[in-house]
Amino acid sequence: MGFKKRIINNKIDFPEIEKPELIDSPSRLLLFAKNQGITCVPLDLNSLCKKLNINIVYQSLFQLPEIQRSEIQRSEIQRSDKNNISGILFRNFDGSWTISVNENHHINRQRFTIAHELGHYFLHRHEGSVFTDEIFFRSMYFGNEKKQKMEWQANEFAATILMPRQEIVKLISNGIVDIESLARTFQVSTLAMRFQLERTQLLNDNKVNYVYSDIKN
Ligand SMILES: [Zn+2]
Secondary structure, X not given: OXXXXXXXXXXXXXXXXXXXXXXXXXXXXXXXXXXXXXXXXOEOHXXXXXXXXXXXXXXXXXXXXXXXXXXHHHHHHHHOOHHHOOEEEEEOOOOOEEEEEEOOOOHHHHHHHHHHHHXXXXXXXXXXXXXXXXXXXXXXXXXXXXXXXXXXXXXXXXXXXXXXHHHHXXXXXXXXXXXXXXXXXXXXXXXXXXXXXXXXXXXXXXXXXXXXXOOOX
C-alpha cells in the first residue's frame, strides 16, 4: 500500500482512498461514490452496489428460495417474523455478498434497507456472514447489547450516506426548508428525514415542519 497523494479537484486526497476494502465510514464511502461518478443526492444505491460488487436481489422474503443457502441462514430466518423482514445481508459461498430486499416494501424503505445493510457490510462483515433485519428503529432496542449497538451503527451509517449533513445544509441554504421536500430530494421517508434532522441538530422544534434556514456551516 503506497502513500502517494493524489490531487482531485484541487484537493489532496488520502492515499488509496478509492479501494473499497478500505472503506470504514460513511464519509469514505461517499468519497468513493463521488470518485466513481455516482450520483450522491439522491444516492444511486444500485450503481454504488454494482461498483462494490455487492449483489442486490429484490424478492418476496416469504419464500426465500435463494437465500436458504445454509443452516445458519435458515435458522436466522425462522426466528424472524417473515412479514417484517426488510432485508438480509449475507455472504455467498464464493465469498461475494448479497443484499436481499423485501420487494413488497415502499421504495423509500427499500433504499433505507440497502443503506443499512451497507452499514453492516462495511462495519460488521468480519463479525458474521448473515445479518437479518426487521424494523430498524425497533431492533435498536431489542436483543443483546452488542446486537443493539450494531443496529445503531448500521442505522447511523444508512442515515449519513442517504442524507449527509452537508448536503442537507446546502439544500436548506437554497430554500428547501420543509421535511417533505427534503425527504423527496433524498428519496427517503419523511420519518427517516425527521430522524436525521434531529440527529444532525437541524430541526427547528418550534416549527415542526420547518428547519432552520439560517444555518451557518
Ligand atoms: Zn441491521
